[in-house]
Amino acid sequence: EDKVVQSPLSLVVHEGDTVTLNCSYEVTNFRSLLWYKQEKKAPTFLFMLTSSGIEKKSGRLSSILDKKELFSILNITATQTGDSAIYLCAVWRGSEKLVFGKGTKLTVNP
């Protein structure tokens, strides 16, 4: 059975801290791994990773994939209160199936 496991489930930090969110997976026919940020409404797309070892960056956020060890991390540096959200990891395994983890709830306190 396909599995995507995120850790920790929740995390509370202070503004300015750096955080690392983890995503491990066991999925047949892996094609890509995606990160989303969900505030009050729709999940919004952050990164799509298909190749191992290549870091993707967007401002203070970055992510990397390790296809050998079957995991990905999402780093957020110099956190701000606006980073408070649920971060979702999902694996695209083809056959139109995107398998989601349960998410990590990040709270950034001023």
Place this chain on the structure above:
Amino acid sequence: DAGITQSPRHKVTETGTPVTLRCHQTENHRYMYWYRQDPGHGLRLIHYSYGVKDTDKGEVSDGYSVSRSKTEDFLLTLESATSSQTSVYFCAISESPDYQPQHFGDGTRLSIL
């Protein structure tokens, strides 16, 4: 933002009544999806469509049906709603899921009493 509109945004109804949720897109994307999101379960796929009149089941399809008669519209129907179908429902679209991410609508909060 991807042009995705879900309607209604909120709905309260009674057990046993039929309910239809609508997803409308302006992006002309081929693929459309319906998910439900529940605490402790994350996002789970209900049904998806890979073209007009082409649909298939996801992992939690029991009790739901879908239709896609036009590229821009994907309807989710609960024929006889049950309390276990109380959830937040998200529609998503993708041009080419092997190469492009899915983009999500703002969701419909459905409560079945």
